[in-house]
Amino acid sequence: PVAFVIVPLFGFANAGVSVAGLGLADLFLPLPLGIALGLFVGKQLGIFAAVWLCAKLKWAARPKNASWVQIYGVSLLCGIGFTMSLFIGGLAFPDPTRAEAVKIGVLMGSLLSALAGAAVLRFARPPIRQK
Structure with a gap:
């Protein structure tokens, strides 16, 4: 409950979006x-x-039991960057009249990334394990 309810509510409340x-x-x-x-x-x-x-150039190996769809789902979740996005948005747009627009954009992008990533990972099938 802390990770899925309290921490997100705390972040949302501290964002100060009206x-x-x-x-x-x-x-x-x-x-x-x-x-x-x-x-x-x-x-x-x-x-x-x-x-x-990196996988194609053999600089890194894909995790053994992860499919490309699962890696894509995790890539989607990376768009949740709430705290740093608000910080960078504040630096990029110091005008107080734009602060709310920045916060709304970060919340929209984070929410969309969270929902899409969760949906992809929920329905992604693991790769067939080879013996």
């Missing part, structure tokens, strides 16, 4: 949408491509 008066159109403004897509699309593609390239 959802009062937040409309659906606010989610699709360029700044929050760009941040959300950067976390969701950029992280998964970058991490998965790096792992795939």
